[in-house]
Amino acid sequence: MAVTKQERERYWRELQERQAASGLSVRAWCGRETVDYATFMYWRRRLGRIDAVEPLTLIRVTEGEAVGDGLWLSVGGVRIEVKPGFDAALLKQVVAALAA
Numbered sequence: 001m002a003v004t005k006q007e008r009e010r011y012w013r014e015l016q017e018r019q020a021a022s023g024l025s026v027r028a029w030c031g032r033e034t035v036d037y038a039t040f041m042y043w044r045r046r047l048g049r050i051d052a053v054e055p056l057t058l059i060r061v062t063e064g065e066a067v068g069d070g071l072w073l074s075v076g077g078v079r080i081e082v083k084p085g086f087d088a089a090l091l092k093q094v095v096a097a098l099a100a
Contacts, residue, residue, distance in 0.1 A: 009047065012043035012046075012047060013047060015033075015035060015040065015043070016040075016043070016044060016047065018033075019033075019040070026040060026041070026044075069083060069084050070082050070083035070084060070086075073095075078098055080094065080095075
């Protein structure tokens, strides 16, 4: 039976937690547990990247249409016009405030 991606990630998360709880350095823990150090470090980096991705929050956009070179959205009863070159961070803050 093949191991799923989720099972592999869960296994390596458990190893990461056990190492952290041990109080040993990664190299010492890997030696004691006979875990390949390079593989352990690979999964540490990989799981760190997975954890660093912010979860996506979906909001209901009640209306929207392309307008010339941009578009407009209606969020929480407020119309927002978005033009090329917009500040994505600012739009994210505005939409989050309106969705709250």
